[in-house]
Amino acid sequence: MKLITVAGPPSSGKTSVIIKLIECMGLPKGSVGVVKFDCLNSFDNLRYKEADIPIQTGFSGKICPDHYFVSNIDDAVQWGMKLGFQMLITESAGLCNRCSPYINGIFSICVIDNLSGANTPRKIGPLLKLADVVAVTKGDIVSQAEREVFAFNIKQVNASAKVIFVNGITGQGSFILSKYLQQARDIQTLRDMKLRFTTPAAVCSYCTGETRIGESHQMGMMKKMEFKEL
Amino acid sequence: MIRQDFIALATDLSIEDLLLEYPIASxxxxxxRLNSIPKQLSLSQALEEVDEGILQEFGLDKFGVLRSFCEFMExxxxAEVSLHALSSLTIIGGFNKSREPENISLTISCGEIISIVGPTGSGKSRLLNxxxxxxxGDTPTGRRILINGAELDDLQRFEMDxxxxxxxxxxxxxxxxxxVSEFxxxxxxxRLTTSAKQVVEKCFLCANELAGEKFMPDTKITQLSGGQSRALxxxxxxxxxxxxIVLIDEIENAGIDRRQAIELLSKREKIIFVSTHDPLLALSADKRMVIKNGGIIKVLDISDTEKQSLKAIEELDNTLQKLRNRLRDGAQITVDLLKS
Known part of the structure; x- marks a missing residue:
């Protein structure tokens, strides 16, 4: 089974891109499954069901979404293998722009949209920096110049990535994206494979449910901000 | 320039000099987040003084920074040789939505203007795709597109980026x-243009020439009118x-000289596709492609009769343009104005 990881900021168009991509690949119905990692709630399962795509949704809830992803991804692979999928696509939101649910050797796509501001690519971290392909959505409503500036800013942080403009509504661009997926390799398990980047550090008192504010309640891994005299 | 030369930029040059020569390095x-490192040192020296913690947040160590610096500069x-040196584009027919063959082979050269006509949903976006x-031959239409008369392999297709x-x-x-000017x-x-200043200036002047109403360099681009935006x-x-290749999907009538706009693009040696139902634009093109049911049904050369009627259409258009200008200036419209 081939595994593809798709990540990107909320509402950037991940689900639309994935649905168009699956349409484009022309694999038999039901042979491409999706696992959606979300935080609290998600309505994308309805869209996948509408498109007849097998879908499984998991909510990280109070756990860091990245930690949740990495502790469940191999189970997702086993689920996909059991159902006999030819391809499994995972979808997860890079909520703090620091996440990167990418695994060494596993094909990864970052989805970001053209409306998110010209400098956004320079602010997103490993989520963008470590992706193999960057799919840019909503390019049909901004000017050619803004698309080009946006692509330039993506190249600034991820020089080796391929930048593909995908229209999540008409599917324009998803064909060439699907061609890239042919490079994805077959796997049976992810055991002992490695994430491309560490997940956000955690385990402070707030991770374990502390709600009170103040130095005496802060324990564990903390990072304090430096306030300079102006 | 090869990667070793880029390493030299990081080891032999002070950051100050580096930024002078390659402003993009900033x-x-x-x-x-390395904006405040000591600029009198070379990048590799300066990195010795940087807190490793910050670099780790970006998933890098000192060596990694140097490596990505080289990648970045590269x-x-x-590039000295442009991949996009395109002189012609050939469309070889595939099938329409009913799987009937298209029977077409059309070669378009730089500077040519092709108008595309056909009802909504007829397959214009399939063609553009x-x-x-x-x-x-691997898309749903089965069409083949040749660049300079040759097929491309997947790697070359990906290179188009x-x-x-x-x-x-x-x-x-x-x-x-x-x-406008910041933009x-x-x-x-x-675009890494070497003569940025001249290009920006040319661009600004030209946009103003195309736009019905003039705008200033310090106008916000979001405040431009529809016509001004299109002109820019x-x-x-x-x-x-x-x-x-430029694809134009209907340019609105108001506030921009459409024909001048298209001529400008063709003068820049681009291949231009204009999807339009505006007779003035469609007849000013070199050829007209008719699309129906997902397939190209014919490609028409603009005939002499059509070229003659273009004159009459131009007059009609000028008359309308005059009326628009009068309205804009606060004047009144009279029946006499309609007799050109």
Whole structure:
């Protein structure tokens, strides 16, 4: 089974891109499954069901979404293998722009949209920096110049990535994206494979449910901000 | 320049000199929050003083920073040979939506203007899709697209990196909060244009020539009218975009000289597809492609009779233009004005 990881900021168009991509690949119905990692709630399962795509949704809830992803991804692979999928696509939101649910050797796509501001690519971290392909959505409503500036800013942080403009509504661009997926390799398990980047550090008192504010309640891994005299 | 030369920039040159010679390197530093490292040192020396913790947040160590610096500089050094040296584009027919063959082979050269006509949903976007991904019989239409008479392999198709086609359409907007000149500067920078200043100036003058109502360099791009926006987009595509193919999806009538706009693009040696039902534009093209049911049903040369009627259409258009200008100036419209 081939595994593809798709990540990107909320509402950037991940689900639309994935649905168009699956349409484009022309694999038999039901042979491409999706696992959606979300935080609290998600309505994308309805869209996948509408498109007849097998879908499984998991909510990280109070756990860091990245930690949740990495502790469940191999189970997702086993689920996909059991159902006999030819391809499994995972979808997860890079909520703090620091996440990167990418695994060494596993094909990864970052989805970001053209409306998110010209400098956004320079602010997103490993989520963008470590992706193999960057799919840019909503390019049909901004000017050619803004698309080009946006692509330039993506190249600034991820020089080796391929930048593909995908229209999540008409599917324009998803064909060439699907061609890239042919490079994805077959796997049976992810055991002992490695994430491309560490997940956000955690385990402070707030991770374990502390709600009170103040130095005496802060324990564990903390990072304090430096306030300079102006 | 090879990668070793880029390493030399990081070891032999002070950051101060580096930034003078390669201003874009300041973006590299900013991207890694390294803007305030000591500039009198070389990058590799300065990195010795940087807190490793910050670098780790970006998933890098000192060596990694140097490596990505080289990658960065390599990416943003203009390539000497352009991949997009396109002189002709050939469309070889596939099938329409009913799987009937298209029977067509059309070669289009740079500077040519092709208008595309056909009802909504007839397959214009299917055609554009094929051109954009340089279809090799592997898209739903089965069409093949040749570049300079040759097929491309997948690797070459990927190399296009989405830069083959520039698009302009009615529902495109400016979304950045910038003035016209800031915007043009930013685009010029991303294009690594060496003569940025002249190009920006040319672009601005040309946009103003195309626009019905003039605008200033310090006007916010989001405040431009529909016609002004379109004019700026066209001038920008003509002078700054390096995509050899331009697809125009209906340019609105008001506030822009459409024909002049299209002529400008063709003078820049681009291949132009105009999807339009405007007779003036359709007849000013070199050829007209008719699309129906997902297939190209014919390609028409503009006939002499059509060329003659173009004159009459031009007159009609000029008359309308006059009426628009009068309205804009607060004048009144009389029946006499309709007799050109």
């Amino acid at each position: 973006d590299f530093l900013a991207n890694l 990416t943003f050094t203009p 094929d051109i954009e991904c340089v279809a090799q 989405g830069k083959l086609v520039a698009q302009l359409s009615q529902n495109m907007n400016f979304v950045m909060d910038l003035t 043009l500067d930013m685009h010029a920078k991303s 987009m066209i001038a920008d595509t003509a002078y700054m975009s390096n995509s050899p």
